[in-house]
Amino acid sequence: MSGPLAGLRVIELEGLGPCPLAGQLLADLGAEVTVIARRPGPADPADINNRGKRSIVLDLKKPQGVEAALRLIARADVLIEGFRPGVMERMGLGPEVCLAENPRLVFGRITGWGQDGPLAQTAGHDIGYLAITGILNAIGPADAPPPPPLNIAADYAGGTMFLLLGVLSALFERSRSGRGQVVDAAMIDGAAALMGLIHGMIARGMWRNTRGANLLDGGAPFYRCYETADGKYLAVGALEPQFFAELSRLAGIPAEHAGDRMDPESWPERSAEYAALFRSRTREEWAAIFAGSDACVAPVLDWSEAPDHPQIAARGTLQQRDGVTQAAPAPRFDRTPAAEPGPPPAPGGDTEAVLAEAGYSPAEIAALRRAGAVS
Numbered sequence: 125m126s127g128p129l130a131g132l133r134v135i136e137l138e139g140l141g142p143c144p145l146a147g148q149l150l151a152d153l154g155a156e157v158t159v160i161a162r163r164p165g166p167a168d169p170a171d172i173n174n175r176g177k178r179s180i181v182l183d184l185k186k187p188q189g190v191e192a193a194l195r196l197i198a199r200a201d202v203l204i205e206g207f208r209p210g211v212m213e214r215m216g217l218g219p220e221v222c223l224a225e226n227p228r229l230v231f232g233r234i235t236g237w238g239q240d241g242p243l244a245q246t247a248g249h250d251i252g253y254l255a256i257t258g259i260l261n262a263i264g265p266a267d268a269p270p271p272p273p274l275n276i277a278a279d280y281a282g283g284t285m286f287l288l289l290g291v292l293s294a295l296f297e298r299s300r301s302g303r304g305q306v307v308d309a310a311m312i313d314g315a316a317a318l319m320g321l322i323h324g325m326i327a328r329g330m331w332r333n334t335r336g337a338n339l340l341d342g343g344a345p346f347y348r349c350y351e352t353a354d355g356k357y358l359a360v361g362a363l364e365p366q367f368f369a370e371l372s373r374l375a376g377i378p379a380e381h382a383g384d385r386m387d388p389e390s391w392p393e394r395s396a397e398y399a400a401l402f403r404s405r406t407r408e409e410w411a412a413i414f415a416g417s418d419a420c421v422a423p424v425l426d427w428s429e430a431p432d433h434p435q436i437a438a439r440g441t442l443q444q445r446d447g448v449t450q451a452a453p454a455p456r457f458d459r460t461p462a463a464e465p466g467p468p469p470a471p472g473g474d475t476e477a478v479l480a481e482a483g484y485s486p487a488e489i490a491a492l493r494r495a496g497a498v499s
Contacts, residue, residue, distance in 0.1 A: 127154025143206030181472030188497035238310030282314030
């Protein structure tokens with residue numbers, strides 16, 4: 125393994141969404157990530173969140189499977205799991221048990237609602253976490269229901285990234301104290317933490333409680349998307365005066381619009397005017413006009429177009445592996461660069477190798493198989 129996290133041992137309990145992405149990002153940067161899966165199966169090249177990991181199948185309903193998991197955890201630096209509160213404890217793998225086995229362990233937990241509170245045991249998804257934090261109500265046009273922003277805002281930005289922040293922070297603290305600890309990453313907490321700028325604008329009276337009427341939600345005519353002549357779209361983000369001046373020069377917007385551009389009363393009329401302007405040319409014609417400028421305008425590309433954008437292609441941000449488009453490891457490091465990620469493993473494909481590294485003999489592994497504790 126190479127990368128800044130080479131030598132870091134991570135155990136990941138198989139799950140969905142934010143936890144597998146966290147494991148993928150750790151593996152991308154060189155960590156040795158071993159997934160404890162539920163059942164064996166074939167390798168899937170499209171299972172991007174499992175790339176570069178190893179996989180072992182353990183039946184955690186059997187005591188021998190739990191014992192094997194604890195053997196792995198005893199050698200690990202980090203454990204990450206995304207179950208509802210109490211599930212790990214019921215399996216015999218709660219923080220108290222794991223930290224008694226390995227006092228240096230960082231035990232990372234990711235849930236939607238958090239480990240406590242009235243909704244802690246309730247099912248949920250990204251859209252619900254955004255709903256109760258006030259974020260969802262701020263997204264979309266005023267005359268339509270708020271649209272779900274895929275599942276990136278709460279699941280991944282508020283969940284995965286804050287789990288990683290917590291795990292890496294606990295590892296830094298461990299370097300001084302020598303002790304592990306539990307990290308409680310809740311998607312509602314992380315998503316809310318991302319909204320500091322907006323909460324500050326609300327406090328200053330700079331944000332109205334109406335969708336599509338504010339600086340960053342599509343209300344401002346110089347920060348929104350416009351349809352072009354060919355039915356495609358252009359993203360305009362000329363927030364600062366100098367960038368708006370460049371937008372105006374290249375698009376033919378009247379220079380006097382700069383004088384009252386921050387007046388919300390002018391926005392509806394200007395938005396209609398700019399919409400007509402941008403419908404006068406195709407997306408590619410506008411992209412050529414704004415190419416290389418500081419007007420902060422970009423073509424809105426679809427999934428198939430994005431890898432061929434000159435900036436994306438120059439950095440190799442999106443790559444093809446086994447016919448599957450996926451992002452390169454990020455961020456990048458000059459002294460300890462990450463290697464090209466390995467393919468997703470077959471669930472359970474590394475069972476014998478992982479158990480052997482944990483000290484199991486061939487005879488002990490065979491006994492585990494007879495007991496049905498491993499597959």
